[in-house]
Amino acid sequence: xxxxxxxxxxxxxxxxxxxxxxxxxxxxxxxxxxxxxxxxxxxxxxxxxxxxxxxxxxxxxxxxxxxxxxxxxxxxxxxxxxxxxxxxxxxxxxxxxxxxxxxxxxxxxxxxxxxxxxxxxxxxxxxxxxxxxxxxxxxxxxxxxxxxxxxxxxxxxxxxxxxxxxxxxxxxxxxxxxxxxxxxxxxxxxxxxxxxxxxxxxxxxxxxxxxxxxxxxxxxxxxxxxxxxxxxxxxxxxxxxxxxxxxxxxxxxxxxxxxxxxxxxxxxxxxxxxxxxxxxxxxxxxxx
Amino acid sequence: xxxxxxxxxxxxxxxxxxxxxxxxxxxxxxxxxxxxxxxxxxxxxxxxxxxxxxxxxxxxxxxxxxxxxxxxxxxxxxxxxxxxxxxxxxxxxxxxxxxxxxxxxxxxxxxxxxxxxxxxxxxxxxxxxxxxxxxxxxxxxxxxxxxxxxxxxxxxxxxxxxxxxxxxxxxxxxxxxxxxxxxxxxxxxxxxxxxxxxxxxxxxxxxxxxxxxxxxxxxxxxxxxxxxxxxxxxxxxxxxxxxxxxxxxxxxxxxxxxxxxxxxxxxxxxxxxxxxxxxxxxxxxxxx
Numbered sequence: 001x002x003x004x005x006x007x008x009x010x011x012x013x014x015x016x017x018x019x020x021x022x023x024x025x026x027x028x029x030x031x032x033x034x035x036x037x038x039x040x041x042x043x044x045x046x047x048x049x050x051x052x053x054x055x056x057x058x059x060x061x062x063x064x065x066x067x068x069x070x071x072x073x074x075x076x077x078x079x080x081x082x083x084x085x086x087x088x089x090x091x092x093x094x095x096x097x098x099x100x101x102x103x104x105x106x107x108x109x110x111x112x113x114x115x116x117x118x119x120x121x122x123x124x125x126x127x128x129x130x131x132x133x134x135x136x137x138x139x140x141x142x143x144x145x146x147x148x149x150x151x152x153x154x155x156x157x158x159x160x161x162x163x164x165x166x167x168x169x170x171x172x173x174x175x176x177x178x179x180x181x182x183x184x185x186x187x188x189x190x191x192x193x194x195x196x197x198x199x200x201x202x203x204x205x206x207x208x209x210x211x212x213x214x215x216x217x218x219x220x221x222x223x224x225x226x227x228x229x230x231x232x233x234x235x236x237x238x239x240x241x242x243x244x245x246x247x248x249x250x251x252x253x254x255x256x257x258x259x260x261x262x263x264x265x266x267x268x269x270x271x272x273x274x275x276x277x278x279x280x281x282x283x284x285x286x287x288x
Numbered sequence: 289x290x291x292x293x294x295x296x297x298x299x300x301x302x303x304x305x306x307x308x309x310x311x312x313x314x315x316x317x318x319x320x321x322x323x324x325x326x327x328x329x330x331x332x333x334x335x336x337x338x339x340x341x342x343x344x345x346x347x348x349x350x351x352x353x354x355x356x357x358x359x360x361x362x363x364x365x366x367x368x369x370x371x372x373x374x375x376x377x378x379x380x381x382x383x384x385x386x387x388x389x390x391x392x393x394x395x396x397x398x399x400x401x402x403x404x405x406x407x408x409x410x411x412x413x414x415x416x417x418x419x420x421x422x423x424x425x426x427x428x429x430x431x432x433x434x435x436x437x438x439x440x441x442x443x444x445x446x447x448x449x450x451x452x453x454x455x456x457x458x459x460x461x462x463x464x465x466x467x468x469x470x471x472x473x474x475x476x477x478x479x480x481x482x483x484x485x486x487x488x489x490x491x492x493x494x495x496x497x498x499x500x501x502x503x504x505x506x507x508x509x510x511x512x513x514x515x516x517x518x519x520x521x522x523x524x525x526x527x528x529x530x531x532x533x534x535x536x537x538x539x540x541x542x543x544x545x546x547x548x549x550x551x552x553x554x555x556x557x558x559x560x561x562x563x564x565x566x567x568x569x570x571x572x573x574x575x576x
Contacts, residue, residue: 238540238541238546239541245541246537249534249537249550252526252550252552253526253527253533253552255552256552256553257552257553258526258551258552259549259550259551259552259565260548260549260550260551261547261548261549262537262540262547262548263546263547263548264540264541264543264544264545264546264547265544265545277547277572280572284565284568
């Protein structure tokens, strides 16, 4: 639980310097980092497959934190959080809700990237009273195009060795996008102390099962998307190889109150390639 | 040709009050309205099928004019401009280029809506030295989906009588979008003096032929889109019944340096339904 004293200290810190804390969620310790503006509805960041808190881009988190409270966290079993990661999106969504309640919040903005976007949609649809606004990056809806082909996407991304996986998955094959990818990796390394732990193979396996199951399910008549009543900002790159970009277009056409932003020459990680513009879109979206 | 004296007076006027002027383009008088910021690269507005200068939304034009010089005009044969409107997009594009040169500009931003967007793409691809940045609203590329079905789109729009045509064509069937359409019509009436003339049936017929021909053509491998080197901002509604929204997605995937913005619960006239956000996107896009 945040206390008045530690909240008042948040603004002295940023993504690179904020100490990691933990909170007990149903008896299990979840790790998180909370920084940025002291007042306002917080933006809870929901992370992608395999990612931990260190996988968020400080260019993005700090720019959003300049105008809002920001909370990065590891869901159950992820990174330095304890417990066992469940193998399905609804259970992950409930863990995230329990974490949010454990911090004492009853209204939050959700920013979900990829798997985090699946979780964000589930929470918005099933626990709408908790969600003020929704930001969906590089993601898609239940049964979305090519989501279930996760193993094939990963196989292609590994052909250049483990060091290039993130660039292959998140950026396009153009020199400009690859250069942006390398700059992104540089920014991820800017936090030098108190870094997070990698997720276990068990966690990654359960996340993969959750993603594939989500991709194999069907949501007749886009019922879940149509039930999302919160304003939604949807963003992606023009050629996402993880969650096909057309899924963003489909979400725009079915979520009743939504805005879609797509950038050319970019993929799954467009929110980082165009970090300044993305943060600007988010801040404008949360302003109104 | 703008003189220093009349340019310095522009900022005293806005969309509702700026007097209409005319300029001779290859011996033919074109009407135009020039207002807004005195310095900077102007934004030239390229109008839709049947529209004249009074069909631009003052909420949008004034917000862009606060940061840029703005030029509304009637292309050859349109509204109060003299001459005969050609029946094809390349000739319309050449007329627009000749008009821009007649005003003395050698570098402009183009904001093209629908048919105006076809013209803007043509100019950007074929006379790139003239175009700084490109804004494409409610439009599509050569051979784009359902563009050639113009007569069918119009027939459906006329079922509620002539007063509702613009709302049927530009807005969605939801109460919120229809209400936005009625507010838009109210804003179009705000300019009370020195209003434009309607286009002749000959002009409208030639514009229709140009649109249908553009929709029937093919552009193998999206060659024209891929040749557009200027930064492009593409916008539309989620369910455009004039120029199917998927055309905006296709432009984003093929123009090398582009950003797409789509809004839900809206159609062809999304740039007016979300006028404040559209103008904000345009101003941010032109800033960088």
